[in-house]
Amino acid sequence: MMLSLYPIAAVLVVVVLAILLASFKVLREYQRGVVFLFGRFQAVKGPGIIVLIPVAQQMVRIDLRTIVMDVPPQDVISRDNVPVKVNAVILFRVIDPEKAVIQVQDAREATSQLAQTTLRSVLGQHELDEMLSERDRLNRDIQAILDQHTDAWGIKVSNVEIKQVDLDEGMIRAIARQAEAERQRRAKIINAEGEQQAAQKLMEAAQTMMQQPQSIQLRYLQTLVEIAGDKSSTIAFPLPLDLIEPLLGRARGEPAGRAPPAP
Numbered sequence: 001m002m003l004s005l006y007p008i009a010a011v012l013v014v015v016v017l018a019i020l021l022a023s024f025k026v027l028r029e030y031q032r033g034v035v036f037l038f039g040r041f042q043a044v045k046g047p048g049i050i051v052l053i054p055v056a057q058q059m060v061r062i063d064l065r066t067i068v069m070d071v072p073p074q075d076v077i078s079r080d081n082v083p084v085k086v087n088a089v090i091l092f093r094v095i096d097p098e099k100a101v102i103q104v105q106d107a108r109e110a111t112s113q114l115a116q117t118t119l120r121s122v123l124g125q126h127e128l129d130e131m132l133s134e135r136d137r138l139n140r141d142i143q144a145i146l147d148q149h150t151d152a153w154g155i156k157v158s159n160v161e162i163k164q165v166d167l168d169e170g171m172i173r174a175i176a177r178q179a180e181a182e183r184q185r186r187a188k189i190i191n192a193e194g195e196q197q198a199a200q201k202l203m204e205a206a207q208t209m210m211q212q213p214q215s216i217q218l219r220y221l222q223t224l225v226e227i228a229g230d231k232s233s234t235i236a237f238p239l240p241l242d243l244i245e246p247l248l249g250r251a252r253g254e255p256a257g258r259a260p261p262a263p
Contacts, residue, residue, distance in 0.1 A: 025051075027050060029047045032062045033059040034097050038056060062097040064095075070087070075120075079126055082128045086123055089161050089163055090112075092150065093158065100153055100154040103154065139161055142160045143158075
């Protein structure tokens with residue numbers, strides 16, 4: 001009779017050891033365990049070794065590391081009625097394991113769906129030029145909205161980055177034509193401003209020469225020197241009367257500085 005009890009005792013010992021081993025849980029540094037006692041929340045434990053009462057206590061593991069999530073391409077209609085496809089990447093992590101388990105069924109899926117709807121909603125309020133040139137501001141706006149909504153789930157959205165804005169071929173050609181027209185407009189404006197400044201400087205130079213008549217003659221002589229430096233063999237230029245009159249007066253025997261008689 002005693003020999004027949006040994007197998008039963010051995011089985012009981014094995015079962016007890018298995019239950020005891022199953023009650024020990026090891027949580028890593030980046031993990032936390034949300035412990036429930038008969039279905040009611042009890043505590044958040046970890047990291048390290050956690051001992052659970054079999055049957056009475058259950059534990060849900062939560063990873064606290066930052067999660068990188070790709071938001072699939074979303075069809076967005078901009079405020080100026082341009083259809084585009086936009087995808088993004090979101091970085092978030094769990095900061096409150098209790099809320100992440102109790103307040104939402106699947107924190108990762110909920111964050112993904114919320115990110116998709118928020119991306120379409122925010123970008124739809126802006127024009128295409130803003131999507132292409134002001135991504136930093138749009139990233140901050142999306143991140144603030146997501147962080148506000150996920151706070152109730154114990155999730156912190158740390159960063160949002162718009163990866164790519166895809167356009168169809170027709171829209172790309174239209175944008176290229178618009179950019180070319182803008183460059184031509186700027187070139188014409190710069191050219192007109194340059195001519196305006198040059199005319200202003202010429203006017204100031206003319207006013208200065210009018211106050212000093214000798215400067216006009218010096219400028220005339222300088223122009224002759226510049227012309228003489230060219231390779232042309234024949235040069236025709238007008239001779240100012242201010243330079244000829246003193247020579248004619250000397251030829252007629254008139255004293256220097258005396259004006260010739262009026263005819």
